[in-house]
Amino acid sequence: MKRRNFVRLVAAGCTLPFNSTGMDLKDEVLKRKIPSSGELLPSIGLGTWQSFDVGPNENDREPLRAVLDTMIQYGGTVVDSSPMYGRSEGVVGEISDQMSVNAKLFAATKVWTTGKKAGISQMDRSIELMRKKPIDLMQIHNMQDWQTHIETLRDWKEEGKVRYIGITHYVESAFSKMEQIMKDHPLDFIQLNYSMSSRKAEESILPLALEKGIAVLINRPYGGGSLFRSVKNQDIPEWAMEFGAESWGQFFLKYLLSNPAVTCVIPGTAKPHHMLDNMKAGFGRLPNEREKQKMIKLLYK
Numbered sequence: 681m682k683r684r685n686f687v688r689l690v691a692a693g694c695t696l697p698f699n700s701t702g703m704d705l706k707d708e709v710l711k712r713k714i715p716s717s718g719e720l721l722p723s724i725g726l727g728t729w730q731s732f733d734v735g736p737n738e739n740d741r742e743p744l745r746a747v748l749d750t751m752i753q754y755g756g757t758v759v760d761s762s763p764m765y766g767r768s769e770g771v772v773g774e775i776s777d778q779m780s781v782n783a784k785l786f787a788a789t790k791v792w793t794t795g796k797k798a799g800i801s802q803m804d805r806s807i808e809l810m811r812k813k814p815i816d817l818m819q820i821h822n823m824q825d826w827q828t829h830i831e832t833l834r835d836w837k838e839e840g841k842v843r844y845i846g847i848t849h850y851v852e853s854a855f856s857k858m859e860q861i862m863k864d865h866p867l868d869f870i871q872l873n874y875s876m877s878s879r880k881a882e883e884s885i886l887p888l889a890l891e892k893g894i895a896v897l898i899n900r901p902y903g904g905g906s907l908f909r910s911v912k913n914q915d916i917p918e919w920a921m922e923f924g925a926e927s928w929g930q931f932f933l934k935y936l937l938s939n940p941a942v943t944c945v946i947p948g949t950a951k952p953h954h955m956l957d958n959m960k961a962g963f964g965r966l967p968n969e970r971e972k973q974k975m976i977k978l979l980y981k
Protein backbone atom coordinates (compact mmCIF):
# COMPACT_ATOMS: atom_id res chain seq x y z
CA MET A 681 0.00 0.00 0.00
CA LYS A 682 1.31 3.48 -0.87
CA ARG A 683 2.21 5.44 2.26
CA ARG A 684 -0.12 8.30 1.34
CA ASN A 685 -3.09 5.93 1.10
CA PHE A 686 -2.06 4.16 4.26
CA VAL A 687 -1.96 7.47 6.14
CA ARG A 688 -5.40 8.41 4.80
CA LEU A 689 -6.83 5.06 5.77
CA VAL A 690 -5.57 5.10 9.31
CA ALA A 691 -6.35 8.80 9.71
CA ALA A 692 -9.92 8.02 8.70
CA GLY A 693 -10.05 5.40 11.43
CA CYS A 694 -10.13 2.38 9.09
CA THR A 695 -8.99 -0.92 10.51
CA LEU A 696 -5.55 -1.90 9.33
CA PRO A 697 -5.50 -4.91 7.07
CA PHE A 698 -3.01 -6.81 9.20
CA ASN A 699 -2.32 -9.43 6.55
CA SER A 700 -1.04 -6.69 4.22
CA THR A 701 1.66 -5.94 6.78
CA GLY A 702 2.58 -9.59 7.14
CA MET A 703 1.31 -9.83 10.71
CA ASP A 704 -1.19 -12.08 12.31
CA LEU A 705 -4.15 -10.45 14.04
CA LYS A 706 -4.22 -13.28 16.56
CA ASP A 707 -0.78 -12.29 17.88
CA GLU A 708 -0.64 -9.79 20.71
CA VAL A 709 2.00 -7.18 21.30
CA LEU A 710 4.40 -8.15 24.08
CA LYS A 711 3.22 -6.82 27.45
CA ARG A 712 5.15 -6.46 30.68
CA LYS A 713 3.89 -6.08 34.25
CA ILE A 714 4.15 -2.83 36.17
CA PRO A 715 5.64 -4.40 39.31
CA SER A 716 3.92 -2.07 41.82
CA SER A 717 0.43 -3.02 40.61
CA GLY A 718 0.65 -6.07 38.36
CA GLU A 719 -1.06 -4.10 35.56
CA LEU A 720 0.11 -5.18 32.12
CA LEU A 721 1.60 -2.53 29.85
CA PRO A 722 2.28 -2.92 26.12
CA SER A 723 6.05 -2.91 25.61
CA ILE A 724 6.07 -0.45 22.68
CA GLY A 725 4.90 3.13 23.15
CA LEU A 726 5.44 6.59 21.70
CA GLY A 727 7.59 9.58 22.63
CA THR A 728 6.40 13.05 21.64
CA TRP A 729 9.44 15.30 22.02
CA GLN A 730 9.58 17.56 18.93
CA SER A 731 7.38 15.23 16.85
CA PHE A 732 4.08 16.34 18.48
CA ASP A 733 5.03 20.00 18.92
CA VAL A 734 2.85 21.26 16.06
CA GLY A 735 0.15 23.88 15.50
CA PRO A 736 -3.41 23.40 14.24
CA ASN A 737 -2.44 22.90 10.57
CA GLU A 738 -4.12 19.75 9.22
CA ASN A 739 -1.00 18.80 7.23
CA ASP A 740 0.85 18.49 10.55
CA ARG A 741 -2.01 16.92 12.52
CA GLU A 742 -3.13 14.23 10.06
CA PRO A 743 0.04 12.11 10.26
CA LEU A 744 0.00 12.39 14.07
CA ARG A 745 -3.54 11.01 14.21
CA ALA A 746 -2.35 8.16 12.00
CA VAL A 747 0.62 7.58 14.32
CA LEU A 748 -1.68 7.31 17.36
CA ASP A 749 -4.15 5.15 15.49
CA THR A 750 -1.43 2.77 14.31
CA MET A 751 -0.08 2.41 17.83
CA ILE A 752 -3.52 1.65 19.24
CA GLN A 753 -4.48 -0.77 16.47
CA TYR A 754 -1.35 -2.77 17.18
CA GLY A 755 -2.10 -2.88 20.89
CA GLY A 756 0.06 0.05 22.08
CA THR A 757 -1.15 2.54 24.70
CA VAL A 758 1.82 4.40 26.20
CA VAL A 759 2.34 8.05 25.16
CA ASP A 760 5.06 10.07 26.88
CA SER A 761 5.10 13.87 26.95
CA SER A 762 6.29 16.82 29.04
CA PRO A 763 5.65 20.53 29.50
CA MET A 764 9.20 20.82 28.09
CA TYR A 765 7.90 19.58 24.69
CA GLY A 766 6.15 22.79 23.62
CA ARG A 767 2.62 22.07 22.37
CA SER A 768 2.94 18.26 22.53
CA GLU A 769 0.83 17.60 25.64
CA GLY A 770 -2.04 19.65 24.18
CA VAL A 771 -1.74 17.99 20.78
CA VAL A 772 -1.88 14.50 22.34
CA GLY A 773 -4.94 15.54 24.37
CA GLU A 774 -6.75 17.20 21.48
CA ILE A 775 -6.25 14.56 18.84
CA SER A 776 -6.87 11.62 21.17
CA ASP A 777 -10.10 13.36 22.22
CA GLN A 778 -11.16 13.89 18.58
CA MET A 779 -10.41 10.21 17.90
CA SER A 780 -12.22 9.17 21.13
CA VAL A 781 -9.23 7.17 22.26
CA ASN A 782 -8.07 9.04 25.41
CA ALA A 783 -9.47 6.33 27.63
CA LYS A 784 -7.34 3.74 25.84
CA LEU A 785 -4.10 5.64 26.36
CA PHE A 786 -1.60 5.24 29.16
CA ALA A 787 -0.78 8.96 29.38
CA ALA A 788 2.61 9.79 30.85
CA THR A 789 3.88 13.30 31.37
CA LYS A 790 6.27 15.17 33.64
CA VAL A 791 6.81 18.04 36.01
CA TRP A 792 9.68 20.29 34.92
CA THR A 793 9.99 23.27 37.20
CA THR A 794 11.21 24.35 40.65
CA GLY A 795 9.09 24.91 43.75
CA LYS A 796 5.98 23.24 45.18
CA LYS A 797 3.46 25.82 43.97
CA ALA A 798 4.93 26.01 40.47
CA GLY A 799 5.00 22.20 40.30
CA ILE A 800 1.35 21.88 41.31
CA SER A 801 0.15 24.45 38.81
CA GLN A 802 2.26 22.95 36.01
CA MET A 803 1.01 19.42 36.72
CA ASP A 804 -2.62 20.60 36.90
CA ARG A 805 -2.14 22.26 33.50
CA SER A 806 -0.57 19.10 32.02
CA ILE A 807 -3.51 16.99 33.18
CA GLU A 808 -5.90 19.48 31.55
CA LEU A 809 -3.88 19.52 28.34
CA MET A 810 -3.59 15.75 28.07
CA ARG A 811 -7.29 15.38 28.94
CA LYS A 812 -6.70 12.33 31.09
CA LYS A 813 -8.02 12.21 34.66
CA PRO A 814 -6.46 10.65 36.56
CA ILE A 815 -3.24 10.98 34.61
CA ASP A 816 -1.62 7.57 34.36
CA LEU A 817 1.98 8.51 35.09
CA MET A 818 3.55 11.73 36.39
CA GLN A 819 7.34 11.82 36.29
CA ILE A 820 9.88 14.31 37.63
CA HIS A 821 11.63 15.49 34.48
CA ASN A 822 15.41 15.12 34.75
CA MET A 823 14.83 14.89 38.54
CA GLN A 824 14.54 18.69 38.69
CA ASP A 825 13.71 19.73 42.28
CA TRP A 826 12.78 16.12 42.94
CA GLN A 827 12.78 16.44 46.76
CA THR A 828 9.91 18.92 46.49
CA HIS A 829 7.86 17.25 43.75
CA ILE A 830 8.13 13.74 45.14
CA GLU A 831 6.12 14.80 48.21
CA THR A 832 3.36 16.32 46.06
CA LEU A 833 3.32 13.22 43.88
CA ARG A 834 3.02 10.90 46.86
CA ASP A 835 0.03 12.92 48.10
CA TRP A 836 -1.53 13.03 44.63
CA LYS A 837 -1.19 9.28 44.25
CA GLU A 838 -2.99 8.77 47.54
CA GLU A 839 -5.72 11.18 46.45
CA GLY A 840 -6.08 9.37 43.11
CA LYS A 841 -4.98 12.31 40.95
CA VAL A 842 -2.14 10.25 39.46
CA ARG A 843 -2.00 6.48 39.11
CA TYR A 844 1.78 6.07 39.08
CA ILE A 845 4.78 8.25 39.90
CA GLY A 846 8.36 8.27 38.63
CA ILE A 847 11.57 10.09 37.79
CA THR A 848 13.39 10.52 34.46
CA HIS A 849 16.74 11.38 32.95
CA TYR A 850 18.36 11.05 29.56
CA VAL A 851 22.11 10.84 30.23
CA GLU A 852 24.15 8.02 31.75
CA SER A 853 25.96 10.37 34.16
CA ALA A 854 22.64 10.78 36.02
CA PHE A 855 22.26 7.04 36.77
CA SER A 856 24.02 7.08 40.15
CA LYS A 857 21.72 9.83 41.44
CA MET A 858 18.70 7.96 40.05
CA GLU A 859 19.83 4.78 41.78
CA GLN A 860 20.08 6.59 45.11
CA ILE A 861 16.51 7.90 44.76
CA MET A 862 15.31 4.42 43.78
CA LYS A 863 16.86 3.02 46.96
CA ASP A 864 15.45 5.72 49.25
CA HIS A 865 11.95 6.38 47.87
CA PRO A 866 9.03 4.28 46.68
CA LEU A 867 8.67 4.79 42.92
CA ASP A 868 6.46 3.05 40.39
CA PHE A 869 8.54 4.00 37.33
CA ILE A 870 11.89 5.26 36.22
CA GLN A 871 12.54 6.53 32.69
CA LEU A 872 16.08 6.50 31.31
CA ASN A 873 18.16 6.38 28.17
CA TYR A 874 19.17 2.96 26.87
CA SER A 875 20.03 1.95 23.35
CA MET A 876 22.40 -0.39 21.52
CA SER A 877 24.86 2.50 21.38
CA SER A 878 24.48 3.43 25.11
CA ARG A 879 24.37 0.27 27.17
CA LYS A 880 25.52 1.50 30.59
CA ALA A 881 22.00 0.93 31.95
CA GLU A 882 22.68 -2.82 31.80
CA GLU A 883 25.39 -2.55 34.46
CA SER A 884 23.50 -1.63 37.62
CA ILE A 885 20.40 0.54 37.19
CA LEU A 886 18.31 -2.01 35.27
CA PRO A 887 19.21 -4.85 37.70
CA LEU A 888 18.30 -2.47 40.57
CA ALA A 889 14.94 -1.70 38.97
CA LEU A 890 14.22 -5.44 38.77
CA GLU A 891 15.28 -5.94 42.38
CA LYS A 892 13.23 -3.00 43.69
CA GLY A 893 10.17 -3.78 41.52
CA ILE A 894 10.23 -0.52 39.56
CA ALA A 895 8.87 -0.34 36.00
CA VAL A 896 11.21 1.10 33.35
CA LEU A 897 10.40 3.29 30.35
CA ILE A 898 13.23 3.60 27.83
CA ASN A 899 13.83 6.99 26.22
CA ARG A 900 16.18 7.60 23.28
CA PRO A 901 15.97 3.89 22.28
CA TYR A 902 17.46 4.81 18.89
CA GLY A 903 20.06 7.11 20.44
CA GLY A 904 17.97 10.02 19.18
CA GLY A 905 18.06 8.52 15.65
CA SER A 906 21.86 8.20 15.47
CA LEU A 907 21.65 4.39 15.34
CA PHE A 908 19.96 4.58 11.94
CA ARG A 909 22.73 6.82 10.64
CA SER A 910 25.34 4.30 11.84
CA VAL A 911 23.86 1.54 9.63
CA LYS A 912 23.09 3.73 6.62
CA ASN A 913 23.41 1.77 3.35
CA GLN A 914 23.85 -1.45 5.33
CA ASP A 915 21.37 -4.31 4.95
CA ILE A 916 19.99 -5.92 8.07
CA PRO A 917 21.59 -9.39 8.36
CA GLU A 918 19.51 -12.37 7.29
CA TRP A 919 20.00 -14.07 10.67
CA ALA A 920 17.98 -11.25 12.32
CA MET A 921 14.90 -12.84 10.75
CA GLU A 922 15.41 -15.81 13.09
CA PHE A 923 14.06 -13.60 15.89
CA GLY A 924 11.65 -11.78 13.61
CA ALA A 925 13.51 -8.48 13.04
CA GLU A 926 12.65 -7.30 9.52
CA SER A 927 14.14 -3.81 9.82
CA TRP A 928 16.88 -1.98 11.66
CA GLY A 929 14.24 -0.38 13.90
CA GLN A 930 12.98 -3.78 15.01
CA PHE A 931 16.57 -5.00 15.41
CA PHE A 932 17.42 -2.09 17.76
CA LEU A 933 14.20 -2.33 19.81
CA LYS A 934 14.18 -6.12 20.16
CA TYR A 935 17.66 -5.93 21.67
CA LEU A 936 16.33 -3.60 24.40
CA LEU A 937 13.14 -5.57 25.00
CA SER A 938 15.12 -8.74 25.61
CA ASN A 939 16.24 -7.18 28.91
CA PRO A 940 13.65 -8.32 31.49
CA ALA A 941 13.86 -5.02 33.41
CA VAL A 942 12.54 -3.06 30.42
CA THR A 943 8.81 -2.46 30.66
CA CYS A 944 8.24 -0.25 27.61
CA VAL A 945 10.33 1.53 24.97
CA ILE A 946 9.08 4.94 23.79
CA PRO A 947 10.67 5.84 20.44
CA GLY A 948 9.68 9.26 19.14
CA THR A 949 8.16 9.57 15.69
CA ALA A 950 5.77 11.70 13.66
CA LYS A 951 5.58 9.11 10.87
CA PRO A 952 2.89 6.41 10.76
CA HIS A 953 5.11 3.95 8.85
CA HIS A 954 7.81 4.32 11.53
CA MET A 955 5.19 3.79 14.26
CA LEU A 956 4.11 0.61 12.48
CA ASP A 957 7.73 -0.51 12.24
CA ASN A 958 8.23 0.19 15.94
CA MET A 959 5.08 -1.71 16.94
CA LYS A 960 6.25 -4.76 15.00
CA ALA A 961 9.24 -5.05 17.33
CA GLY A 962 6.76 -6.07 20.03
CA PHE A 963 5.72 -9.19 18.13
CA GLY A 964 7.48 -12.53 17.78
CA ARG A 965 10.33 -13.82 19.84
CA LEU A 966 13.21 -11.79 21.27
CA PRO A 967 16.92 -12.45 20.74
CA ASN A 968 18.63 -14.76 23.24
CA GLU A 969 21.99 -14.00 24.90
CA ARG A 970 24.03 -15.59 22.10
CA GLU A 971 22.13 -13.62 19.46
CA LYS A 972 22.51 -10.41 21.48
CA GLN A 973 26.28 -10.83 21.51
CA LYS A 974 26.18 -11.31 17.73
CA MET A 975 24.10 -8.12 17.37
CA ILE A 976 26.62 -6.08 19.36
CA LYS A 977 29.54 -7.59 17.43
CA LEU A 978 27.90 -6.67 14.14
CA LEU A 979 27.59 -3.00 15.10
CA TYR A 980 30.74 -2.56 17.19
CA LYS A 981 33.32 -5.04 15.84
Ligand SMILES: NC(=O)c1ccc[n+]([C@@H]2O[C@H](COP(=O)([O-])OP(=O)(O)OC[C@H]3O[C@@H](n4cnc5c(N)ncnc54)[C@H](OP(=O)(O)O)[C@@H]3O)[C@@H](O)[C@H]2O)c1
Binds near residue numbers: 949954
Ligand atom coordinates in the same frame (compact mmCIF):
# COMPACT_ATOMS: atom_id res chain seq x y z
N1 LIG B 1 14.62 13.58 30.11
C1 LIG B 1 13.62 12.90 29.60
O1 LIG B 1 12.67 12.59 30.30
C2 LIG B 1 13.64 12.53 28.15
C3 LIG B 1 14.75 12.85 27.37
C4 LIG B 1 14.76 12.44 26.04
C5 LIG B 1 13.65 11.78 25.51
N2 LIG B 1 12.55 11.51 26.27
C6 LIG B 1 11.36 10.82 25.71
O2 LIG B 1 11.81 9.72 24.93
C7 LIG B 1 11.28 9.81 23.61
C8 LIG B 1 12.21 9.15 22.62
O3 LIG B 1 13.46 9.80 22.56
P1 LIG B 1 13.92 10.64 21.26
O4 LIG B 1 12.72 10.98 20.47
O5 LIG B 1 14.79 11.72 21.76
O6 LIG B 1 14.90 9.65 20.50
P2 LIG B 1 14.69 8.24 19.75
O7 LIG B 1 13.34 7.70 19.99
O8 LIG B 1 15.87 7.41 20.10
O9 LIG B 1 14.86 8.63 18.22
C9 LIG B 1 13.92 9.38 17.54
C10 LIG B 1 14.36 9.45 16.08
O10 LIG B 1 14.22 8.16 15.49
C11 LIG B 1 13.47 8.26 14.28
N3 LIG B 1 12.65 7.03 14.17
C12 LIG B 1 11.66 6.61 15.00
N4 LIG B 1 11.20 5.41 14.61
C13 LIG B 1 11.89 5.06 13.49
C14 LIG B 1 11.87 3.94 12.62
N5 LIG B 1 11.08 2.90 12.85
N6 LIG B 1 12.72 3.93 11.54
C15 LIG B 1 13.57 4.98 11.32
N7 LIG B 1 13.64 6.08 12.11
C16 LIG B 1 12.81 6.11 13.20
C17 LIG B 1 12.64 9.51 14.43
O11 LIG B 1 12.43 10.11 13.19
P3 LIG B 1 10.95 10.23 12.50
O12 LIG B 1 10.21 11.29 13.24
O13 LIG B 1 11.35 10.55 11.11
O14 LIG B 1 10.31 8.89 12.64
C18 LIG B 1 13.55 10.41 15.27
O15 LIG B 1 14.45 11.11 14.45
C19 LIG B 1 11.07 11.32 23.42
O16 LIG B 1 10.18 11.61 22.35
C20 LIG B 1 10.54 11.70 24.78
O17 LIG B 1 9.16 11.39 24.90
C21 LIG B 1 12.54 11.88 27.58
